[in-house]
């Protein structure tokens with residue numbers, strides 16, 4: 459079956475990691491008709507819009523997209539393109555599996571955490587204003603509807619995949635109303651899943667516990683901002699941002715993308731690690747039912763790491779983005 463998928467290369471290291479992932483997808487024999495559209499500065503130069511309607515309509519029509527990182531210029535008055543995209547398509551759940559790769563040396567083995575992050579509200583609501591010069595107010599929005607919806611997503615996932623424990627992460631001791639509401643909603647959902655162990659941790663303690671022993675976590679359930687921070691912390695535990703894939707999921711549409719940003723410092727140099735983008739493609743093809751071929755890509759990536767000869771510079775190696783992709787392709791075609 460030929461899939462029709464929207465492809466957003468992004469900017470910075472986006473196009474490089476996207477090309478690397480495309481080579482691997484082709485070598486795995488997955489048939490795709492790509493609809494290539496971009497967002498961000500490139501799109502703005504062409505169409506005058508950072509997030510063109512054409513792109514949103516393409517995803518609405520194809521239902522699935524894969525996306526490289528897109529940078530949003532800091533402090534220039536328009537909201538993040540990534541956040542706008544997630545909101546426009548109601549991609550309320552961010553799903554990020556944080557797992558050791560064989561051969562990648564880190565302080566801990568057996569890390570296998572799923573970070574489930576609420577994607578549509580919290581301090582990402584973009585409601586900031588100057589009260590008087592020198593005083594700024596930023597609004598944290600937490601609703602029962604979004605909190606219940608993300609909790610259901612996490613518990614349903616845990617039930618389906620036989621995960622044992624969900625840790626809800628919060629700061630309800632300080633933000634009694636907002637994080638208090640989040641916790642209340644999660645507790646209500648947790649009661650419906652008695653077979654799944656449920657615990658609550660304050661976010662600062664959760665970060666310390668992750669650094670001390672990340673293997674104690676199974677599924678972590680977080681609001682938007684804590685989820686962003688904890689995802690990067692988790693990535694650091696398994697070897698860095700170059701390795702961790704992600705999915706943004708809603709009822710109707712899904713956009714797959716690596717956790718990392720556009721890493722402008724290394725952009726255009728063929729240095730970026732394309733693993734996170736490739737593993738995002740694996741998640742996407744699993745979602746599309748191409749499980750066998752998706753798993754073959756995952757095994758090929760693992761085999762390259764197991765050998766340990768073709769490592770990009772973020773992992774202490776000298777391989778280029780292209781060389782890493784070629785090594786994965788070799789495993790797939792042999």
Ligand code: ATP
Nearest residue numbers: 699700717718719720721722723729730731732772
């Ligand atoms: P954003 O604000 O867009 O989320 P960020 O602050 O998380 O971005 P990134 O652009 O993800 O920052 O990168 C942070 C650093 O991590 C980069 O400077 C780079 O050194 C490293 N990094 C991120 N992704 C990769 C990658 N794929 N390969 C190698 N190094 C990477």
